[in-house]
Amino acid sequence: MQVTDKKIVIIDFVMKDDEGTIIEAFNEGNFGYLHGANNILPGLERALTGKSKGDQISVTLSPEEAYGEIDTQQIQQVPRSMFPQDQAIAEGMQFHAQTPEGQPIIVTVVNVEDEHIVIDGNHPLAGITIHCDATVVDVREPTELELNHGHYHEAGSCNN
Numbered sequence: 714m715q716v717t718d719k720k721i722v723i724i725d726f727v728m729k730d731d732e733g734t735i736i737e738a739f740n741e742g743n744f745g746y747l748h749g750a751n752n753i754l755p756g757l758e759r760a761l762t763g764k765s766k767g768d769q770i771s772v773t774l775s776p777e778e779a780y781g782e783i784d785t786q787q788i789q790q791v792p793r794s795m796f797p798q799d800q801a802i803a804e805g806m807q808f809h810a811q812t813p814e815g816q817p818i819i820v821t822v823v824n825v826e827d828e829h830i831v832i833d834g835n836h837p838l839a840g841i842t843i844h845c846d847a848t849v850v851d852v853r854e855p856t857e858l859e860l861n862h863g864h865y866h867e868a869g870s871c872n873n
């Protein structure tokens with residue numbers, strides 16, 4: 714069976730940055746996704762299209778094909794008063810926030826000053842070129858529930 718839209722695909726993969734540091738890895742046949750449903754990075758999905766069980770791929774994804782370029786407009790100075798007064802704010806802390814359009818994002822504190830805090834709303838992996846090696850472990854038809862939910866169910870159960 715080939716990897717096409719609306720197939721459940723199980724892959725083992727390792728993602729590394731330019732320095733060879735592992736960003737994410739799955740190697741026990743426990744990562745699955747629904748092909749063509751935006752479950753995984755588009756560049757990776759494209760490389761897997763048409764492959765079969767046992768096939769291996771190796772792709773390099775530019776930031777644009779992965780988590781996006783760094784958008785300097787996402788780096789902002791905000792008043793200290795926007796954060797809870799009783800909480801110590803330190804560089805590297807992450808907070809859940811929303812874009813003006815209401816999309817949930819994670820912002821990272823990059824600098825703390827007396828009156829202001831500089832936050833970065835870019836994805837933590839923005840601007841990074843990703844090297845991915847993947848092996849197709851299995852390709853199967855989705856269950857009706859998986860198709861309805863638009864994602865893979867490990868061992869038949871929904872974790873979302």
Ligand SMILES: [Zn+2]
Pocket residue numbers: 858859862864865866870871872873
């Ligand atoms: Zn589900």
